[in-house]
Amino acid sequence: MNTAQSGDSRAAVVPRALVVEDEAALAMLVAGYLDKDGFEVEVAHDGESALAKARELDPDVVVLDLGLPGIDGIEVCRQLRTFSDCYVVMLTARVEEVDKLVGLSVGADDYVTKPFSPRELVARLRAMLRRPRVSARQAEAQSSEAIRVGDLEIDVPAHEARLGGEVVPLTRTEFDVLAALAERPTMVMTRAMLLEAVWGGGWVGDEHLVDVHVRHLRLKLGDSAEQQRYVRTVRGVGYRIGTGE
Incomplete structure (x- = not known):
């Protein structure tokens, strides 16, 4: 049953x-x-x-x-x-x-x-x-339109990311990392903050897991360590959403 x-x-x-x-x-x-x-x-x-x-x-x-x-x-x-x-x-x-x-x-x-x-x-x-698929704040903020970062659209309620209008095939965890960053567009998030937001406070393991998911997220978004258009590294601190020229 x-x-x-x-x-x-x-x-x-x-x-x-x-x-x-x-x-x-x-x-x-x-x-x-x-x-x-x-x-x-x-x-x-x-x-x-x-x-x-x-x-x-x-x-x-x-x-x-x-x-x-x-x-x-x-x-x-x-x-x-x-x-x-x-x-x-x-x-x-x-x-x-x-x-x-x-x-x-x-x-x-x-x-x-x-x-x-x-x-x-x-x-x-x-x-x-126990991970919330969509937080109350996210749902309220995104009820009318998706978060836009350049030509990247992040539709949190639909759990979907679109790049140039095309759906990006992200896993649950990759999308959750992207949504956590997009929900806080002015904030640099440390690995610990991303673990708390995505994996939850009870998670135990290697915090470099965040780096692995960010790397694969960037690959799917066409980013690289050298050209960071959507997921940017703030050296010595963590990651933030944003466009890079």
Whole structure:
């Protein structure tokens, strides 16, 4: 069941999670923690079945191992992003930075390095699901028109960014970072401020995750570190929205 009826006939949504891990014992351990925390959980042990179950389940979150047999986690994430905007947390036993960056470049929202605490993983997933898709202030401010930065339009209620009239294919997290910056157009936001605004106060992890998402956001907007038209770096402080000449 996806919903539970309360006394006043309102439905409380039960979050759906897909755990994709080829180590059966670890998969069941994570699934057990999620089930205990109130998730509806499915488990897959390889990439092909993971994609099939993702289409069937339409999960809210996917816990995805990088080193899967057959179709690896990178390719699963790449294909997943063609039909789902669920949150994706990558699991990796390899600590090299390249793994983390590659995983995030195909649309993952976060990563966890093995070994990890299942309890902390569940807490991180819960924090993701608590993210407000549109804040009250954003909705009020953007009820009539989108935020405009040059030829970039940021429509917060529609959760859509358009560049020159064309929709930019951003992940949830990339859009949330862009919206957080656009909502405060005169403010330079530190990594800590962006983590608070996008990931929530309970998030625990590497704050350089912000830099990775900013880098991929810039790529999709046609920005670069040298030519910063929309997301600008304020050296030693953080990031701000704005046009660069």
